[in-house]
Amino acid sequence: MSDRSLFATEQARGRPAYRLYACTILAGICLILYYRATHLPATWREGRGEWIGLSLAELWHAFYWVITQSVRWNPVHRRTFKDKLSQRYEGRLPNVDIFVCTADPYAEPPNLVISTVLSLMAYNYPPEKLSVYLSDDGGSILTFYAMWEASQFAKHWIPFCKRNKLEPRAPAIYFSTSDCPNDKSHHEEWLGMKILYEEMTNRIDAIVMSGKVPEELKANHKGFSQWKPEMTSKKHPPIVQILIDGKDPNALDNAGNALPTLVYMAREKNPEYHHNFKAGAMNSLIRVSSIISNSPIILNVDCDMYSNNADSIRDALCFFLDEVKGRDIAFVQYPQNYNNMTKNDTYGNTLTVINEVEMCGLDSWGGPLYIGTGCFHRRETLCGMKYTKEYKENWNRGSERNPHDDIRKLEEKAESLATCTYELNTQWGNDVGLKYGIAVEDVITGLMIQCRGWKSAYYNPPQKGFLGVGPTTLAQTILQHKRWSEGNFQIFLSKYCTFIYGHGKIKLGLQMGYCIYNLWALNSIPTLYYVIAPSLSLLRGISLFPKMTSPWFIPFSYVMVAKQTYSLIEALLTREITVQGWWNLQRMWLIKRLTSYLYGGLATLSKIVGVSKMGFTITAKISGEDASKRYEQEIMEFDASSLTLAIIEFVALLNMTCLVCATTRAMMRGWAIVLDMYFLQILLCGSVVALNVAIYEGLLLRKDKGSIPWSVTLTTLAVVMLVSLLSRV
Ligand SMILES: O=c1ccn([C@@H]2O[C@H](COP(=O)(O)OP(=O)(O)O[C@H]3O[C@H](CO)[C@@H](O)[C@H](O)[C@H]3O)[C@@H](O)[C@H]2O)c(=O)[nH]1
Numbered sequence: 165m166s167d168r169s170l171f172a173t174e175q176a177r178g179r180p181a182y183r184l185y186a187c188t189i190l191a192g193i194c195l196i197l198y199y200r201a202t203h204l205p206a207t208w209r210e211g212r213g214e215w216i217g218l219s220l221a222e223l224w225h226a227f228y229w230v231i232t233q234s235v236r237w238n239p240v241h242r243r244t245f246k247d248k249l250s251q252r253y254e255g256r257l258p259n260v261d262i263f264v265c266t267a268d269p270y271a272e273p274p275n276l277v278i279s280t281v282l283s284l285m286a287y288n289y290p291p292e293k294l295s296v297y298l299s300d301d302g303g304s305i306l307t308f309y310a311m312w313e314a315s316q317f318a319k320h321w322i323p324f325c326k327r328n329k330l331e332p333r334a335p336a337i338y339f340s341t342s343d344c345p346n347d348k349s350h351h352e353e354w355l356g357m358k359i360l361y362e363e364m365t366n367r368i369d370a371i372v373m374s375g376k377v378p379e380e381l382k383a384n385h386k387g388f389s390q391w392k393p394e395m396t397s398k399k400h401p402p403i404v405q406i407l408i409d410g411k412d413p414n415a416l417d418n419a420g421n422a423l424p425t426l427v428y429m430a431r432e433k434n435p436e437y438h439h440n441f442k443a444g445a446m447n448s449l450i451r452v453s454s455i456i457s458n459s460p461i462i463l464n465v466d467c468d469m470y471s472n473n474a475d476s477i478r479d480a481l482c483f484f485l486d487e488v489k490g491r492d493i494a495f496v497q498y499p500q501n502y503n504n505m506t507k508n509d510t511y512g513n514t515l516t517v518i519n520e521v522e523m524c525g526l527d528s529w530g531g532p533l534y535i536g537t538g539c540f541h542r543r544e545t546l547c548g549m550k551y552t553k554e555y556k557e558n559w560n561r562g563s564e565r566n567p568h569d570d571i572r573k574l575e576e577k578a579e580s581l582a583t584c585t586y587e588l589n590t591q592w593g594n595d596v597g598l599k600y601g602i603a604v605e606d607v608i609t610g611l612m613i614q615c616r617g618w619k620s621a622y623y624n625p626p627q628k629g630f631l632g633v634g635p636t637t638l639a640q641t642i643l644q645h646k647r648w649s650e651g652n653f654q655i656f657l658s659k660y661c662t663f664i665y666g667h668g669k670i671k672l673g674l675q676m677g678y679c680i681y682n683l684w685a686l687n688s689i690p691t692l693y694y695v696i697a698p699s700l701s702l703l704r705g706i707s708l709f710p711k712m713t714s715p716w717f718i719p720f721s722y723v724m725v726a727k728q729t730y731s732l733i734e735a736l737l738t739r740e741i742t743v744q745g746w747w748n749l750q751r752m753w754l755i756k757r758l759t760s761y762l763y764g765g766l767a768t769l770s771k772i773v774g775v776s777k778m779g780f781t782i783t784a785k786i787s788g789e790d791a792s793k794r795y796e797q798e799i800m801e802f803d804a805s806s807l808t809l810a811i812i813e814f815v816a817l818l819n820m821t822c823l824v825c826a827t828t829r830a831m832m833r834g835w836a837i838v839l840d841m842y843f844l845q846i847l848l849c850g851s852v853v854a855l856n857v858a859i860y861e862g863l864l865l866r867k868d869k870g871s872i873p874w875s876v877t878l879t880t881l882a883v884v885m886l887v888s889l890l891s892r893v
């Protein structure tokens with residue numbers, strides 16, 4: 165590492181041990197496959213069909229396991245040297261634009277949005293170099309009103325944060341988690357700020373509830389006049405309002421310092437033109453910002469992802485400004501962390517394994533995926549530039565506006581860049597900007613950037629950079645993962661399939677890494693088969709695994725036990741997952757495969773044959789009081805649709821039935837014989853039952869609103885009985 169480096173890359177510890185372990189698993193898997201191929205039952209009555217099915221499922225799992233090794237082979241961790249950055253660049257730090265996306269004032273309350281916006285405006289960074297843009301896909305005057313309030317409150321909030329070095333700088337979070345300081349001098353200031361903040365949020369809440377902004381308030385800003393009664397969220401002209409112009413010498417906070425620029429944008433909406441969801445919003449922001457601030461660096465966050473670390477911009481710049489290793493870095497991705505997870509993470513939403521293990525592994529092959537939020541980009545690479553050795557960034561770039569220019573004229577020009585027709589017959593959404601047509605616009609865009617020769621870096625500091633709101637019910641979790649698995653599978657089936665499109669452009673390890681997610685959807689069928697066929701065979705008295713006394717028993721049991729043990733150790737080593745949390749993760753692993761991935765896969769296929777169109781269901785950021793209480797108590801909320809629940813319940817009840825039958829048989833015939841014949845099958849079936857205890861509770865024991873309706877329980881029970889009987893004929 166040279167002295168001038170602004171960041172360091174370190175290899176994760178324990179790799180030789182891991183690789184040794186991986187080799188033993190690989191050997192075990194080969195033996196299993198060999199055994200399957202050479203011990204095919206002679207007749208169909210003896211389970212030949214099930215055997216073949218099981219072999220195929222195991223073949224798939226073996227392949228998928230190999231794919232997942234890419235990200236565990238050589239993980240790396242990054243460290244930054246911010247003091248060196250300040251020493252060398254303090255006076256000439258580049259301008260930074262920040263893009264925040266919101267889409268619906270009711271699903272994403274304006275108070276949540278502005279708390280995020282305020283946290284970003286208060287970064288520990290020269291305010292005159294900072295511009296924050298909000299894209300409002302709801303085109304709502306309520307959100308605009310909240311933004312206007314935020315622009316006023318910022319004058320108090322930003323100096324308060326900087327003076328007291330607060331963390332986090334999202335007021336909603338700060339005031340709900342910190343207590344009033346004891347010493348008298350700060351006491352008053354603190355209380356005053358809290359009251360100011362609460363009065364503002366109360367005003368905003370009241371206006372959001374009433375659904376309209378009172379006339380006398382509209383007089384406060386010219387922007388309100390842009391809204392006309394006939395406008396709806398689906399049909400309205402483009403609106404751009406510069407709420408704070410950082411270039412205006414009079415735009416100062418109450419300590420006399422400059423303020424960051426703050427811009428509200430609602431791109432034009434018209435049902436006749438497809439708006440391409442978040443990708444469309446981002447592309448409009450790229451254009452609108454290009455004439456207002458045009459900074460070389462763009463940070464992109466979702467409206468719920470507030471800044472939790474005031475130094476994140478400086479950290480990210482350590483990567484970009486490193487003269488040797490930073491030249492080819494296109495984006496710096498932070499992990500997606502949530503602030504609303506319970507201790508044992510009922511729905512396995514913390515993404516800890518992805519954040520702490522897999523992203524670090526991807527980083528060693530050329531960089532993590534772009535995951536849509538908490539990501540710093542170079543403007544040029546987002547706009548389609550290819551990497552060449554000669555490329556030199558112009559860090560001084562920024563719009564050369566005259567502070568006395570007519571702001572309304574500038575806004576009008578910006579509005580003309582955010583119309584529905586602007587992109588017609590252009591490369592926007594294709595080679596320029598974020599890519600359209602794929603449900604995970606972020607992943608595909610990042611992949612295309614990497615295939616143009618760029619790298620990315622993953623930065624996961626101990627003080628988390630960004631925190632957002634994760635799903636809090638089963639239905640939301642399933643829905644989010646359906647969108648993700650659908651979009652990822654879409655990539656795999658398109659011409660952007662990493663093995664083809666990425667071939668020769670990105671490393672094989674990275675191609676494999678992408679496929680971990682691209683192939684989520686395909687995991688559903690083999691998993692479904694694996695939790696049904698062996699259990700049904702158990703019921704029928706067909707043995708599908710080697711006897712306990714056979715030497716082949718060893719590879720099977722080794723792979724099963726060692727993989728689970730490793731997964732538990734990996735989880736515990738992150739220090740963020742409890743044992744109970746790991747167990748919940750295993751349950752969700754099963755549930756996601758049986759629902760999200762299955763539906764995601766089907767949705768992709770139906771889109772390819774043209775039956776359905778792409779959608780983007782926003783993840784809810786608020787939930788009812790009753791449901792929130794159960795969430796806090798870590799009680800599962802079975803609010804998913806009946807069909808979704810039916811699959812989970814079917815698998816749970818079927819395995820229960822099979823386990824009961826096997827136990828009865830063992831009691832009649834003697835445990836020794838039955839265990840020898842069926843040990844692994846019973847183990848598998850028993851594990852599924854153990855994982856599903858929470859489901860049985862929801863089905864049979866609980867009576868609260870979050871439990872499973874009796875109609876669904878009875879229907880599934882009837883189907884399970886029918887299937888069990890039929891299978892024995
Ligand atoms: O038409 C739309 C739909 C969504 N959004 C915004 O997109 C963001 C992400 O939506 P959310 O419902 O929170 O989805 P998540 O599943 O939490 O999002 C993850 O996955 C998405 C891709 O599926 C990425 O775009 C996100 O950045 C990533 O956080 C939010 O800020 C929305 O306001 C829009 O701006 N316009």
Ligand SMILES: [Mn+2]
Nearest residue numbers: 466468633783
């Ligand atoms: Mn989100």
